[in-house]
Amino acid sequence: MNNETPKSASKEPNKFLLDFGPLLAFFVAFQYFKRSNPDEAMVWAAGVLAVLAAIALSYSWLKHRYLSPILILSTSLVVFFAGLTFFTGDKKFLFMKPTIVNAFFGVGVIGGVFFKKNVIKLMMGEAIELPDVKWNTLAIRWGLFFFAMAILNEIIWRNFSEDFWVKFKVFGFLPLTLIFTLIQLPFIQKHGSLKGA
Numbered sequence: 001m002n003n004e005t006p007k008s009a010s011k012e013p014n015k016f017l018l019d020f021g022p023l024l025a026f027f028v029a030f031q032y033f034k035r036s037n038p039d040e041a042m043v044w045a046a047g048v049l050a051v052l053a054a055i056a057l058s059y060s061w062l063k064h065r066y067l068s069p070i071l072i073l074s075t076s077l078v079v080f081f082a083g084l085t086f087f088t089g090d091k092k093f094l095f096m097k098p099t100i101v102n103a104f105f106g107v108g109v110i111g112g113v114f115f116k117k118n119v120i121k122l123m124m125g126e127a128i129e130l131p132d133v134k135w136n137t138l139a140i141r142w143g144l145f146f147f148a149m150a151i152l153n154e155i156i157w158r159n160f161s162e163d164f165w166v167k168f169k170v171f172g173f174l175p176l177t178l179i180f181t182l183i184q185l186p187f188i189q190k191h192g193s194l195k196g197a
Helices: 015-036 041-064 069-088 092-114 119-124 132-159 162-171 173-183 185-191
Strands: none
Touching: 015 041, 015 162, 041 069, 041 162, 069 092, 092 119, 092 132, 119 132, 132 162, 132 173, 132 185, 162 173, 173 185
């Protein structure tokens, strides 16, 4: 019987590889296919992304017998949009995936505040202590960040090259998210605390 908790599962050394391996493979595949067939490089790389994302999700389930709802949702969206791109040959599905996903998260996070279901508190409540009103402020900040990322993706894919978009998707979105997260630390420390800190 597997007695591993979700928290311990998240500390596996290979978690980074499972989370970001498919995206890195997408980048490598795009660079590889671009050399021989630049027009179809993203389509084939999307197929690689869809397959590896599904494999990573399956491995996580077999390894831990647990999948977080966020992981299931995010992987399902990746497989859906990357699969559409591969089977239809229409790159717009993959280009617009970050826009749609970030807009969806933005609506969900800010909407949760109004419906008394603070998504950010549900995700971070085990690590952070804050008054409810400050949780709402933090959630609205995250919601606005998601909307900003959706707008940024639209600007990039509509005005820059495929190669630039792929590089930014793999190496741009994550650093921006980490920077935004760090920017929130003074707010958290002023109005609450990190549990265990």
